[in-house]
Amino acid sequence: MGPVMPPSKKPEASGISVASASLSHLYQASSLQEAEELDLAFPAPLALPLAPLTDGAAKPEKGTSTPGMEDEELTNLNWLHESKNLLNSFGDPVLRSVSPVGGEGGVAGNRGDGDHDNMPPSPIAGGDLPYDADRNPNCKPPYSFSCLIFMAIEDAPSKRLPVKEIYTWILEQFSYFANAPTGWKNSVRHNLSLNKCFKKVDKDRSQSIGKGSLWCIDPEYRQNLIQALKKTPYHPHAQVFSTPPTSPRAYQSMSSPPLWPGSPFFRRNGGVLLQVPQGVIQNGARMMSHGLYTGIRPLPINPIGIRTADDRSVLSGGCRKRSDSNPPCDSPLVSSDPKEDHTYSTNQSDDGSDYTSDSSLRPIARDVANDSDFDYEDDEDDKSKIQLEIKKEEPRDWPIDTLDSTPSSQQHNKKRHHFLKAKQRMGMASDTLPLKKRRAEKPPESDDEEMKEAAGSLLHLAGVRACLNNITNRTAKGQKEQKEPTKN
DNA sequence: GTCTTCATAAACACAG
DNA sequence: GCTGTGTTTATGAAGA
Numbered sequence: 001m002g003p004v005m006p007p008s009k010k011p012e013a014s015g016i017s018v019a020s021a022s023l024s025h026l027y028q029a030s031s032l033q034e035a036e037e038l039d040l041a042f043p044a045p046l047a048l049p050l051a052p053l054t055d056g057a058a059k060p061e062k063g064t065s066t067p068g069m070e071d072e073e074l075t076n077l078n079w080l081h082e083s084k085n086l087l088n089s090f091g092d093p094v095l096r097s098v099s100p101v102g103g104e105g106g107v108a109g110n111r112g113d114g115d116h117d118n119m120p121p122s123p124i125a126g127g128d129l130p131y132d133a134d135r136n137p138n139c140k141p142p143y144s145f146s147c148l149i150f151m152a153i154e155d156a157p158s159k160r161l162p163v164k165e166i167y168t169w170i171l172e173q174f175s176y177f178a179n180a181p182t183g184w185k186n187s188v189r190h191n192l193s194l195n196k197c198f199k200k201v202d203k204d205r206s207q208s209i210g211k212g213s214l215w216c217i218d219p220e221y222r223q224n225l226i227q228a229l230k231k232t233p234y235h236p237h238a239q240v241f242s243t244p245p246t247s248p249r250a251y252q253s254m255s256s257p258p259l260w261p262g263s264p265f266f267r268r269n270g271g272v273l274l275q276v277p278q279g280v281i282q283n284g285a286r287m288m289s290h291g292l293y294t295g296i297r298p299l300p301i302n303p304i305g306i307r308t309a310d311d312r313s314v315l316s317g318g319c320r321k322r323s324d325s326n327p328p329c330d331s332p333l334v335s336s337d338p339k340e341d342h343t344y345s346t347n348q349s350d351d352g353s354d355y356t357s358d359s360s361l362r363p364i365a366r367d368v369a370n371d372s373d374f375d376y377e378d379d380e381d382d383k384s385k386i387q388l389e390i391k392k393e394e395p396r397d398w399p400i401d402t403l404d405s406t407p408s409s410q411q412h413n414k415k416r417h418h419f420l421k422a423k424q425r426m427g428m429a430s431d432t433l434p435l436k437k438r439r440a441e442k443p444p445e446s447d448d449e450e451m452k453e454a455a456g457s458l459l460h461l462a463g464v465r466a467c468l469n470n471i472t473n474r475t476a477k478g479q480k481e482q483k484e485p486t487k488n
Numbered sequence: 489g490t491c492t493t494c495a496t497a498a499a500c501a502c503a504g
Numbered sequence: 505g506c507t508g509t510g511t512t513t514a515t516g517a518a519g520a
Contacts, residue, residue: 144493144495145495162509163508164509183496184495185508186498187495190511193509193511210504210508211507211508211509213509213510
């Protein structure tokens with residue numbers, strides 16, 4: 001991928017060096033041998049205490065955990081950077097053939113509004129050229145903004161960065177943005193604001209950074225985001241998404257289409273994804289989530305197909321209820337202002353998309369999602385009730401002037417009406433608050449479940465290196481087959 | 489054709 | 505007042 005610059009090339013100016021330092025560490029730990037060792041060491045991180053923050057960042061409050069540099073995170077980041085390196089070798093015909101980029105953009109989900117006129121053309125457009133930032137520095141990186149932001153924040157030792165440093169990190173890693181119009185910064189801010197995966201650090205408790213706040217990954221979405229990300233770029237073994245092989249070696253025998261973030265397979269994989277959530281990635285499937293991404297939170301694996309769009313919207317929009325008695329999990333001093341709740345992005349965990357379901361971003365559909373600030377994920381009964389109500393009831397008091405006249409909009413309005421009613425009965429908060437202020441909260445999953453998820457993630461990670469090898473093998477094989485069409 | 493996901497633009501408010 | 509940051513809305517493209 002882009003100028004994934006070697007550590008030695010990284011500027012050491014200002015805050016940038018901090019992030020770069022950890023990045024270089026990751027680069028240095030990418031040998032196959034180390035990967036092998038990681039395989040053996042995977043279980044360990046589960047029991048490791050969190051590392052202390054390093055750069056003077058505010059310490060976590062008692063009872064909260066910090067997104068420190070745990071081994072698991074290192075492993076995850078390792079994966080991230082491997083992915084980036086892998087992007088540089090996008091000449092792989094196999095990989096290219098499945099690029100979601102298709103004929104345009106080079107970025108997963110890089111569908112624009114036609115205003116791309118002001119953006120440097122991506123050599124990937126048309127799918128003729130691989131993404132190779134070295135040769136084509138103006139290549140648009142095949143990562144969504146949610147992914148970029150996530151990587152930037154994860155790359156920071158303190159796991160929190162001001163917007164400005166997020167810009168810097170992105171610029172450092174992807175020279176494409178150096179020549180791109182400043183609109184991308186707007187997109188970054190847009191993602192930060194709308195993606196559930198990202199949270200502002202409470203200003204009072206953070207160091208003074210001048211304008212703006214520090215941004216971090218919402219711990220509640222983080223696991224899912226990571227999970228989604230590690231399945232993201234070019235992961236060659238899509239089926240592992242739902243059920244990681246019990247043995248890392250198992251990956252080697254698997255063959256499935258490579259996975260891009262945003263690739264059809266990726267999206268189908270009910271999964272996990274970033275902005276998935278923007279949720280986990282903007283009201284994120286929940287990449288980011290439990291959304292990039294309600295992102296990316298690993299939801300019980302349900303066949304996506306049986307879940308309706310509205311269900312997904314609800315799932316993505318809803319999510320969490322937080323109270324004093326039920327504090328946010330190990331959130332690092334993130335702003336907990338109940339007013340801060342938006343659903344843009346985080347559905348991923350649910351449907352595999354990362355920008356949260358926010359279709360909710362759309363005027364009507366979004367309302368539907370936002371209206372459901374309760375947690376369907378953890379309450380199938382409630383979900384069923386609501387669904388039944390949707391079928392039973394007819395809209396009664398919905399102001400006509402708020403209804404769109406299109407059939408689809410009427411459908412949405414109907415559902416919105418029912419959701420509102422249901423929510424009132426359930427004592428839900430009003431949807432009159434701004435999106436981000438309505439961010440719902442959800443009780444943390446049980447330790448058992450989290451451990452299971454972690455274990456699954458680690459197993460999955462264990463196969464990453466093997467997968468990379470497999471890609472290479474498949475590429476060679478594919479090239480060979482091209483020359484020698486199968487006899488069958 | 490509809491829905492979803494995502495990028496992008498723009499407007500606005502607010503803080504430094 | 506300027507600039508950067510954060511929020512929100514709108515729109516469009518592409519894929520499912």
